[in-house]
Amino acid sequence: MSSSAAKFKHVSEYGIRQLVDAFYTKVRLDPELAPIFARAIPGDWQPHLTKMYAFWSSVMLTTGRYKGNPVVKHLVVPGIQPHLFERWLALFDETCRELFEDSVSDEFRSKAVRIAESLKLALFYRPDRPWPPESTR
């Protein structure tokens, strides 16, 4: 989509595919995130992208297309750190705003922030340590 093209006013399966593709293109070029994702997804990216189309379809369009356990998936990602979630969210929000009108981007952001917080708690929360955590586990 060129910068002069109209932005999406609503969430659709098509818009979600555009978003996921554009977002992960940025992720793979990002100095902080790229190495983490490269280790987690060493080969073909299409299965991950397809899974993410289904995930965001489930979250934004309540289609029930995704079924999985993201907490367990993230637990085994080497090098994952709390501050990387902030970077992920910033890049995701930036991509949303390039493709969707602000009201729709706000919906994506509010979902993404909640899910990220939930994953962070599941990954890093320890009852005997302060929250939010330091950057190292």
Place this chain on the structure above:
Amino acid sequence: MTFVVTDNCIKCKYMDCVEVCPVDCFYEGENMLVINPDECIDCGVCEPECPAEAIYPDTQPGLESWLKLNAEYAAVWPNITIKRQEPADAKAFDGATGKLEQYFSPNPGQGD
């Protein structure tokens, strides 16, 4: 953070929530469902799907005892991901009060 199932699910158990949940974190008792707080990713998709309006975010005050009940029974009840027919008398109990004290069953449901 998590969502929790509360009083009005008891004896209503519509099960619309289980179809939309992306992480399959609902567990089935004999007459209500609960959410496993360790699996819920707080996406909120289930909340507006519940015809009985029984699902709330745990950030809402006063839900501590429900959070505890959800966690306790999610550990022992079977997972449910496919909606079935709700109980024939679900509508009659929708909106009734004090259902926990009167009707709650600790027995497991049938699950998927």
